[in-house]
Amino acid sequence: MTEQRIADLVNAFRNGDARALARAISLCESGEGAPVVAALHALAGNAATVGITGPPGVGKSTLCAALVRKARSAGRRVGVISVDPSSPFSHGALLGDRIRLAEHFTDPNVFIRSMASRGHLGGLAGATADAALLMDAFGLEFIAIETVGAGQNEVEIAELAQTTIVALQPGSGDSIQVLKAGILEIADVFVVNKSDHPMANQLRREIRAMLGIMQYEGWVPEVVATQALEGDGIDALWEAIERHALFLNESGEIERRRRERFAHQVRAIAAGRIRALVERAIATGSDDGDPYAAAARALASLGIQE
């Protein structure tokens, strides 16, 4: 992109043109976002970001739609990032997700974006971080980051959020086992969705028991029961999110999280750039079967000594 076209894009973005926001995010996805982020990052820093994760089928999209409705009724401008790990088999789910958000499609104060690209140097997490930063800079005040599954990507993406909601489903039996390493550790608020299920109380007890085992410092995760389809419990969830935001602000934790998030983003970008260089060094190097020696040679060829 020429400098002139970038300047035009930045201007349109500053003037509140949602198409410019969409275009800026696309540039980041394809690895060309650096100049746009350089021009706009200073506008960010005001949004509340909420990550929603949990096993498939738990009702994350319904929960997300209910939170968007709540945020809109509180007068907030809203962004939704729907994270799709690019599986050919998750398109159906994603389509379903978007249908649940359909009531917000015509609302100019709700910006919905799904992330599926792998072109970003920092991977999906890097592209999502850029999208959240740009939405924030655009003036969106409540940003929901919804993930399609529960895996490594989701842990990384939850690290972008100020408040992370882990949704669980009663009666799924192996809900605890399904949770991947680290998923439990990142929860700020647990949601027991489908609270009308006969096993809902048991799941709440199980979560409380797990929380008792974990050693939390500062914030202890709250447990909220919802029936997102009917809107039940959404007010309580909203209040838990606000209490968590208050805790972050009063404890100074918010600044620590912001720094961590930033370092995480820098790391992802730097690692991506280096990956391309290492790839080249590997391709031109010899292969005698000793991976440590080959790694040392590849690094040495980049001028990096250990």
Added chain:
Amino acid sequence: MTEQRIADLVNAFRNGDARALARAISLCESGEGAPVVAALHALAGNAATVGITGPPGVGKSTLCAALVRKARSAGRRVGVISVDPSSPFSHGALLGDRIRLAEHFTDPNVFIRSMASRGHLGGLAGATADAALLMDAFGLEFIAIETVGAGQNEVEIAELAQTTIVALQPGSGDSIQVLKAGILEIADVFVVNKSDHPMANQLRREIRAMLGIMQYEGWVPEVVATQALEGDGIDALWEAIERHALFLNESGEIERRRRERFAHQVRAIAAGRIRALVERAIATGSDDGDPYAAAARALASLGIQE
């Protein structure tokens, strides 16, 4: 570790001392494996490695135990790597897994190792790659790599294996959705475990339908029904694994996979070393909120220009 102690370890390893193998793997886990791998890597290259992955509860451990039994009855020396993503909540599962392998505990020709460390520079996948390489160098001929869940780590770890088995469970309903991005794409053999389940045939049809959608070149994944607890279908699975090994050899694909695996391992080690350097550069750098600029500064401080 002193050079003398490393030389002693390498000698004991060459003499077939299983404790030396265990110690060498531990060194790799803690990031100190380079000299041991340098001395031993040339002995590797003869093992058949089989990865077993799939959603929790599908019976991976039972399947793994049945394959170990089969390999032993074929006279092969066996290694088992059980990959635990270090969640405080997966210890129970891991314990259960090991119980299923209990009949092999006293067999000197079965070496069982669970990987949980995060000390390895290349992460869990890097440590697992080292363990597989060392077991191979030790003379183990059949190496089963079993993963506890189905996520990003599992995709990386499956890349280490010559043959990847994806196990699925009938009647789990969302079995397809549960599969994370990339999991389907890595399968060489699908196993429908618990084949006595009334939904088993439906799951086989679903898998075949999915295979019809995918565009495979060369090897088309086989679908095998097992009832691992009873040993049913294990012979058929073993034959599928052998057909796949034959395909790899005859097509020359095995050499391509070996090179890819090696590059993957080098990449993991190099990335780990660089991560530590980038971390230092980030810690000493300034933070004005532009992650791309900060990444460029961090790289420049390492002498890397873009």
